[in-house]
Amino acid sequence: MADRLIVLFADELMVDADTLTEDSTPDNTENWDSLAAMRLVAAIEEEFDVILSTAEIMKMRSIAIVKEVLQGKGVDV
Amino acid sequence: MQVDEIRALKSSWRAYLRQRQKGDPDLAIGMAGTFTIDPLIPFLGANLLASGYGAPRIVNADYNQVVQTCLNPSKVFGGQTDIILILWRLEDIASIRSPELLYEASQMLLGAVEKLSASFSGSIIMAIPPRPQAALKVCGIGQLEGYVRVWHEVCLQTMESFSRIENVYLIDLGSIFDETDAPLDERKRLLYRQPYSESFFSNCAAMVSRIARARSFEAKKCLVVDCDNTLWGGIIGEDGVHGVSLGNDFPGRVYKEVQSQIKELKNTGVFIALNTKNNPDDVWEMFDKHDAMVLSRDDISSAQINWAPKSENIKRIASELNIGVDSLVFLDDNPFEIDEVKKHVSEVTVLQVPEVIEDYPMLIKSNEFLFDRIHITEDDIQRVDRMKGERARQENLQSMTQEDFLSNLDLKVYVYPPEKQDLVRVTQLINKTNQFNCTTRRYTSEQVMDFTESDEYKIFCMSVADKFGEYGLVGIAILHKTDAKSWTFDTFLMSCRVLGRGVETAFLSAISKSLEKQGAERIFGEYIPTPKNTLVENLYERHGFACEEAMSEGTSFYWSTTLPLSVACPEYVMLTQDRFLKR
Numbered sequence: 338m339a340d341r342l343i344v345l346f347a348d349e350l351m352v353d354a355d356t357l358t359e360d361s362t363p364d365n366t367e368n369w370d371s372l373a374a375m376r377l378v379a380a381i382e383e384e385f386d387v388i389l390s391t392a393e394i395m396k397m398r399s400i401a402i403v404k405e406v407l408q409g410k411g412v413d414v
Numbered sequence: 415m416q417v418d419e420i421r422a423l424k425s426s427w428r429a430y431l432r433q434r435q436k437g438d439p440d441l442a443i444g445m446a447g448t449f450t451i452d453p454l455i456p457f458l459g460a461n462l463l464a465s466g467y468g469a470p471r472i473v474n475a476d477y478n479q480v481v482q483t484c485l486n487p488s489k490v491f492g493g494q495t496d497i498i499l500i501l502w503r504l505e506d507i508a509s510i511r512s513p514e515l516l517y518e519a520s521q522m523l524l525g526a527v528e529k530l531s532a533s534f535s536g537s538i539i540m541a542i543p544p545r546p547q548a549a550l551k552v553c554g555i556g557q558l559e560g561y562v563r564v565w566h567e568v569c570l571q572t573m574e575s576f577s578r579i580e581n582v583y584l585i586d587l588g589s590i591f592d593e594t595d596a597p598l599d600e601r602k603r604l605l606y607r608q609p610y611s612e613s614f615f616s617n618c619a620a621m622v623s624r625i626a627r628a629r630s631f632e633a634k635k636c637l638v639v640d641c642d643n644t645l646w647g648g649i650i651g652e653d654g655v656h657g658v659s660l661g662n663d664f665p666g667r668v669y670k671e672v673q674s675q676i677k678e679l680k681n682t683g684v685f686i687a688l689n690t691k692n693n694p695d696d697v698w699e700m701f702d703k704h705d706a707m708v709l710s711r712d713d714i715s716s717a718q719i720n721w722a723p724k725s726e727n728i729k730r731i732a733s734e735l736n737i738g739v740d741s742l743v744f745l746d747d748n749p750f751e752i753d754e755v756k757k758h759v760s761e762v763t764v765l766q767v768p769e770v771i772e773d774y775p776m777l778i779k780s781n782e783f784l785f786d787r788i789h790i791t792e793d794d795i796q797r798v799d800r801m802k803g804e805r806a807r808q809e810n811l812q813s814m815t816q817e818d819f820l821s822n823l824d825l826k827v828y829v830y831p832p833e834k835q836d837l838v839r840v841t842q843l844i845n846k847t848n849q850f851n852c853t854t855r856r857y858t859s860e861q862v863m864d865f866t867e868s869d870e871y872k873i874f875c876m877s878v879a880d881k882f883g884e885y886g887l888v889g890i891a892i893l894h895k896t897d898a899k900s901w902t903f904d905t906f907l908m909s910c911r912v913l914g915r916g917v918e919t920a921f922l923s924a925i926s927k928s929l930e931k932q933g934a935e936r937i938f939g940e941y942i943p944t945p946k947n948t949l950v951e952n953l954y955e956r957h958g959f960a961c962e963e964a965m966s967e968g969t970s971f972y973w974s975t976t977l978p979l980s981v982a983c984p985e986y987v988m989l990t991q992d993r994f995l996k997r
Binding site: 348349351364367370371372375376379380383384386389390391394395 | 417420421424425428431432450452453456601602604605606612846848856945946
C-alpha cells in the first residue's frame, strides 16, 4: 500500500497524488522544502506510529527511501 | 495531547487551505519567533477555525527577525494585521554563558516590542520567555548561574512593561511547557533548531487562539447548574443530605472539585444560577447543612428550584440577571434536559456531565475559555489612544530605529575562498538554500571541488558574526569568467539565518573589490525566478546593477554593473581580514 504514503505526502505538500511517485525527491517535487520536510516527519510518525531517528530522517530523500525506512521498522507500507 | 487530536487539528487546517477562497481574512495574525515556529501554524489555524473564524490568515516572519519585524511590521506582514504574536527565548538571542550579552540582547528585544506597542493599532501577544535550557549543569550546584538571574529579571521586566498596556497580552511559554506531557523533542532541536514537540505547539496554539478569540467574542456571564448528579452525586430528594456523594472520598471528591472550579468562576465575576427539579427545602438543606459543600447560598445569584421545564427557568434567570440568554452556559447531567433547553433556547451553550465521572473536572477546565474576558469598551479604546499619546511624549522612551538596532549588533563579515574543511558545508548550503538563492543551481561536492581548482571559476564564502554569536558560513557566491575583464554570478546565495542584516551588501562589496583588484571591469548577475526566491528578484537592482534586457528571456534575467560597485559595504558592518576566533 504505497498509496497510504503517497496520500500522506500529497496531503502535506498540498499537491495532487497523481504528481507523486516513488522517485519524488525534494528537487523534483513542488513544495518539498525544508519546512515541508519537518512537517512530513511529524506526519509520518503520527500516521504510522513510529519514531524516527535523526539518521533515518536524514536518509529520507525520496519517497522510495521513506518506504524502505518504514518497512525496515516493520511498517506494512 | 493524543496523536489523534493532533492529526485531526492538522487535517482540519489542511482541508481549509485546500478550499480557501480569495478575499479578505476575518482575522490576520502575523508571527515572529526567535526559533522556528512554523509548526505552530496548522494548530493555530485549526483552533481559530474551531473558535468561529471563517477565514483566518497566518503569516510567519522570516526566521529570527523579531526585532526587525517589530520595527517594521507592515513590511514583514503586508496588508492588514489584527494580531502580532511574538515568541522568543533567551537562549536564541545570545549565549547563556554571557549574562551581560544576554541581558543586553533582551533589552533590545523588549525595547523593540515596546516601540511596536506604541505604534501598532492591533493587538500584540507577547511571550514571557521560558527558562533557558542549559546544555550542562556544572559546578554551581546550590548556586544560581548568571543566566538564571537574567532570566528572572527579564521575565519580571516583560510582565511589568506589558501588563499595563491595553493592547498587549502576555503568554507564559514556561507554563505551557510545564503543562505539556512531552514538550521537548531532541531530534527536532538538533535537526531544525527548534526543540519543541507537536504537543507543545498544539498547546501553545490553543492559548494563542483563546486570547485571539476573547478579543472578539463576548464572554459568557452566567453558569447555570443542575444540582443532582451535577453538584453532588445522587439525588437529594431521595438520598437525603447524608446519602449523597460529596466529600474527600471517591466519587464525592470529583463533585467537590467541580464545586471548587465553579466557585473559582464565581470569584472571577461569573454569575452562578441553579436550575433544578427539586423541592427548595431539600436543596437549601444541602447548601446549609452539608459539611463538604464548597458553594454557599451567597454564591447563587438566581435559584430556579421548581418542576417547570428547565428552558423556562433559563429565560427567567437571564431576565432576572438582566443579561442575554446567549451569555448563559447550562450544565446538567441529563441529556433529556439538555435537549429540552437546546430546543427551546438555542442560543444557550450546553455542557453535559460526562458519564465517566473522572472526566468531569476536565470538562469544566476545557471550557473555561467561554468565560475569558478581554472586554473592549469605548473607554478602553480611548484609554489606548491616551496611553499611546503619553508614551510618544515620554522622553526616556528608547526610540530605536532599524539603523540603531543594526549598528548595535557589531556585525562582522569575513569573505574568503573556501578551504578543504568548508567543502561539506558549502555543498550542503548550495543544495538546500531556496529563498535567498538567485539561481538555485545544485552542485555535488565533486563539482564544487572542480570549481575551486578551475581558472574559469571563483568561489567566495561568507562567514558572519555579531555581538551575540557566530552564524558560521552563511553565504556562497560562484562566479565564472565571461571574458578577459568580466565575471558572471553563477550562484549567489545566503542562509536565512542572516536575513535582514544587510550582510549581502557587504558580501557583494567584498567580492567586487576582489575582482576589481584582479583587473575585472564588469560583473553580471543572473536571476532565475522560482516560487521560493522572490526575495531576491531585485537584489542586483538594489546594488546598482542595470537590467540587461537583451540578454534576458523568460526564465532568466541578467543584470550588470561596471566596477567599482556603486553601493558600498554598510557602515555598521565590518569586513574582517581573518577567520573569526572561537569565543
